[in-house]
Amino acid sequence: MEILVIQLLRLQNEEHFKFQTDFRGLVDQFTPTALGIEALYAGYLPFYANEEEALDVIGKSSLTKELTDADNLRDTTFSGLAGTVNSATKHYKAEVRASAARLQVVFNNYGNVAIKSYDKETVAIYQLVIDLQESYAADITALNLNEWVAELKAQNTAFNNIKTTRFTEDSNKTSLKMKVERSNVDEKYRAIVKRINALIEINGEAGYKNFVAELNSRITACNNTIAQREGRNAKAAESTKTSEIPKD
Numbered sequence: 001m002e003i004l005v006i007q008l009l010r011l012q013n014e015e016h017f018k019f020q021t022d023f024r025g026l027v028d029q030f031t032p033t034a035l036g037i038e039a040l041y042a043g044y045l046p047f048y049a050n051e052e053e054a055l056d057v058i059g060k061s062s063l064t065k066e067l068t069d070a071d072n073l074r075d076t077t078f079s080g081l082a083g084t085v086n087s088a089t090k091h092y093k094a095e096v097r098a099s100a101a102r103l104q105v106v107f108n109n110y111g112n113v114a115i116k117s118y119d120k121e122t123v124a125i126y127q128l129v130i131d132l133q134e135s136y137a138a139d140i141t142a143l144n145l146n147e148w149v150a151e152l153k154a155q156n157t158a159f160n161n162i163k164t165t166r167f168t169e170d171s172n173k174t175s176l177k178m179k180v181e182r183s184n185v186d187e188k189y190r191a192i193v194k195r196i197n198a199l200i201e202i203n204g205e206a207g208y209k210n211f212v213a214e215l216n217s218r219i220t221a222c223n224n225t226i227a228q229r230e231g232r233n234a235k236a237a238e239s240t241k242t243s244e245i246p247k248d
Contacts, residue, residue, distance in 0.1 A: 004220065007223060010230075016051075020051065020189065024045075027192075035199075037192050048185055054181045067118075067162050071121075077152045078152060106131055115183050129152060
């Protein structure tokens with residue numbers, strides 16, 4: 001028995017905070033002392049409070065959703081591009097594997113840019129695209145990723161345009177804080193989960209099974225919500241793509 005993995009980065013802001021609130025409620029219910037996480041939980045609470053404050057302010061800006069959607073779009077494209085490169089390292093053609101291996105070094109160097117603050121992510125994607133299109137053009141072509149890279153560049157530019165032209169200085173700072181605070185909360189949450197899973201391994205399931213069952217039910221619900229949303233988005237994208245095919 002162990003706590004399931006939840007796809008925290010793919011939750012929308014409100015979903016993310018709701019899950020963290022449910023998690024906090026369960027810890028309070030079963031008590032940090034009984035769970036053996038007193039110090040870790042004490043370190044988690046200030047970041048939870050910061051996320052709550054950031055979400056409250058963000059909710060007052062009608063323009064924030066547009067920026068968040070644009071950021072989520074480029075995050076998804078980056079993840080898909082990185083995943084495609086990783087998969088290609090197992091390609092049956094040696095030359096494709098070689099190209100993928102060279103590109104994998106580049107992606108490893110940049111890391112997961114999706115968890116960076118807005119401005120840092122914009123710069124990272126900008127530099128990544130330059131590297132891919134200039135220094136690794138042949139490898140990108142070998143993996144048929146030119147359209148992926150061009151789309152990532154376009155989405156990054158679109159995000160930066162929205163941020164530059166449509167948001168006030170205050171709302172920019174608030175949006176930046178939300179992404180940072182979410183990352184901080186996630187780090188503390190994962191540390192707690194790691195500790196509880198380890199304690200289950202050491203002490204046995206008896207003292208944790210009810211807590212884990214309750215938490216896992218919420219994790220499953222969140223993961224199902226993500227899967228359903230992404231399924232609808234993929235279906236809509238495919239429908240749009242089909243409708244754009246010219247008829248004879």
